[in-house]
Amino acid sequence: MAETTLVTLTIDQEQGRLDAVLGQAKLPYSRSTLANWIKAGLVLVNHQAVKRSYVVKKGDVVSINPPAVKETALEAENIPLDIVYEDDDLLVVNKPQGMVVHPAPGHSGGTLVNALLYHAPLSTINGEFRPGIVHRIDRDTSGLLMVAKNDQAHHALAAELKAHKTQRIYYALVKGNFEENEGTIDAPIGRHPKDRKKQAVIGDGREAVTHFKVIERFGGYTLLELALETGRTHQIRVHLAYIGHPVVGDSVYGHQDKIFNIKLPGQLLHAKTLVLTQPKTQEELRFDSALPALFDQVLQELRENQGL
Numbered sequence: 001m002a003e004t005t006l007v008t009l010t011i012d013q014e015q016g017r018l019d020a021v022l023g024q025a026k027l028p029y030s031r032s033t034l035a036n037w038i039k040a041g042l043v044l045v046n047h048q049a050v051k052r053s054y055v056v057k058k059g060d061v062v063s064i065n066p067p068a069v070k071e072t073a074l075e076a077e078n079i080p081l082d083i084v085y086e087d088d089d090l091l092v093v094n095k096p097q098g099m100v101v102h103p104a105p106g107h108s109g110g111t112l113v114n115a116l117l118y119h120a121p122l123s124t125i126n127g128e129f130r131p132g133i134v135h136r137i138d139r140d141t142s143g144l145l146m147v148a149k150n151d152q153a154h155h156a157l158a159a160e161l162k163a164h165k166t167q168r169i170y171y172a173l174v175k176g177n178f179e180e181n182e183g184t185i186d187a188p189i190g191r192h193p194k195d196r197k198k199q200a201v202i203g204d205g206r207e208a209v210t211h212f213k214v215i216e217r218f219g220g221y222t223l224l225e226l227a228l229e230t231g232r233t234h235q236i237r238v239h240l241a242y243i244g245h246p247v248v249g250d251s252v253y254g255h256q257d258k259i260f261n262i263k264l265p266g267q268l269l270h271a272k273t274l275v276l277t278q279p280k281t282q283e284e285l286r287f288d289s290a291l292p293a294l295f296d297q298v299l300q301e302l303r304e305n306q307g308l
Helices: 018-024 030-041 113-121 151-162 235-242 291-306
Strands: 009-010 043-045 061-064 082-088 090-095 141-148 169-176 182-186 190-192 199-201 209-217 220-228 268-275 286-290
Touching: 018 030, 018 043, 018 061, 030 043, 082 286, 090 113, 141 151, 151 268, 169 235, 169 291, 182 235, 190 235, 199 235, 209 235, 220 235
Parallel strands: 141 268
Antiparallel strands: 009 061, 043 061, 082 090, 090 141, 169 220, 169 268, 182 209, 190 199, 209 220, 268 286
């Protein structure tokens, strides 16, 4: 079993519900994870188990005892990786479109995690099926991902991500024309009320903010640069569909899977740039990746169609 670390907080003023207070604290755990731990009795207030709705008071001592995590039993697979950077603490990989990030029902092998396990040791704090994974991108989204090789690095990278200090820049080809050159989409996202496999903009969803800038216009299509301020599931795809500009190739959120008779295996969305802090040296690391060949082919077709 992997070791776990007890985290203790002392409340310095009345702040509200326990789950909300912990969700706003600078902890390397998601709000949903903390809520589940409260329910499981792994979060104590003054040595007593409480409900998520417990209202913390000044002087309360909150103890978080993360569950012990089993060392991964996943199979390491010799799958080629596009490694952009590697040191003793982390890797940055360029994930191809079509590759699932970690094992899940229906995808027990052939994932990025299976490939990473063959290459290097990974952090263990994120559960048996997601070792090393600090953040994810969708199966049919390509691009840069940071991966933690040890628990200390994972904590540091996750905390920086939660504090919105990690920069994640995406390129997307979307349907339609933009009059503005740049803007911000600020709309809460949650589970779709009718289709549980999808996300949607809903009134009581979690805060979600996406900044966009027009890179190139093609008449009927637009190439955007997008910066994530938050990281909700399918955030870019949901936000762009919400404003009437679905990502090209994203059949889930409103676009066909063909353009100029080119069959698209998924959305033309690429995690192009990643900026993070090296956990030990505190050096800022910046990485950039080229657009995948198919993405670039579609752009060339659009330019030729306009006589550019």
